[in-house]
Amino acid sequence: MAGQLKEVRNRIKSVQSTQQITKAMKMVSAAKLRRAQDAIVQMRPYAKKLQEMLSNIVSNSEGETGMALAAERPVEKVLLIVITSDRGLAGAFNTNLIKLAKATIAERYAEQHKKGNVTIWSIGKKGYEHFSKNGYKTDASYKDIFLSLTFGNVQQASQAAMKAFEDKQFDVIEIVYSQFKNAATQRFEVERFLPIPKVEKKAGAVKADFIFDPNREQLVAELMPKILNTQLYKAVLDSNASEHGARMTAMDKASENANEMLRSLKISYNRARQAAITTELTEIVSGAAALQG
Numbered sequence: 001m002a003g004q005l006k007e008v009r010n011r012i013k014s015v016q017s018t019q020q021i022t023k024a025m026k027m028v029s030a031a032k033l034r035r036a037q038d039a040i041v042q043m044r045p046y047a048k049k050l051q052e053m054l055s056n057i058v059s060n061s062e063g064e065t066g067m068a069l070a071a072e073r074p075v076e077k078v079l080l081i082v083i084t085s086d087r088g089l090a091g092a093f094n095t096n097l098i099k100l101a102k103a104t105i106a107e108r109y110a111e112q113h114k115k116g117n118v119t120i121w122s123i124g125k126k127g128y129e130h131f132s133k134n135g136y137k138t139d140a141s142y143k144d145i146f147l148s149l150t151f152g153n154v155q156q157a158s159q160a161a162m163k164a165f166e167d168k169q170f171d172v173i174e175i176v177y178s179q180f181k182n183a184a185t186q187r188f189e190v191e192r193f194l195p196i197p198k199v200e201k202k203a204g205a206v207k208a209d210f211i212f213d214p215n216r217e218q219l220v221a222e223l224m225p226k227i228l229n230t231q232l233y234k235a236v237l238d239s240n241a242s243e244h245g246a247r248m249t250a251m252d253k254a255s256e257n258a259n260e261m262l263r264s265l266k267i268s269y270n271r272a273r274q275a276a277i278t279t280e281l282t283e284i285v286s287g288a289a290a291l292q293g
Contacts, residue, residue, distance in 0.1 A: 104190050149240060162228060
């Protein structure tokens, strides 16, 4: 009985220690989330408007020169840029992103994958570790971006992707990332990066006539790379905020579960302690009765 009590006491101490860690991690994630949320909330309207503008320009410039980044080609070689996190303990955050990337390959690019023509660039160590272990064609060049999350570092990945597309190393490039909604909600998305998607034309719609100053070629050459850099940076900021939100929620749930476990263990401890006291009293009474007899 004494051994059982000691075991329960040790478990209670262990759970309390774990709960202190989860509470601390929740507070750290909450502080990081606030900064990450401010960054993406300020960035998103700007990036969205730029993407709309670029899609409109491309849609109304079909067949014109200077549109190499919008060129539609038969899809033979595919690049997926999968944005996960560097660390775990974020619930199902990384698992859902990896599942979405695999589902995208299975649904859209199964033939290319069989031929070994699907490449994955992982931003974040968790995605790289999973895909490299499971036999996918991966590239580790940009997996450490979250160690120093700056526009310049993301721009290097974006420019490398654009150059690879222009050199026809890939025929389509897609981004798999988590769109931040709030601390408890993330939406996992697959977004076309290249070729630049065109706006679907509605029946009877009038073609927009843009006035370009400077000329169209100069404007497109200047704008396209900048807008695409912004698009990838926005996706990375979205995933960064989503990661901290998911981790904060996971640590909050872990702390609640620890409370439930502590309550259960304390009840078990008190019951065992009462049983031990009752047993001791019974033994004393029985011993006294035996002496009197």
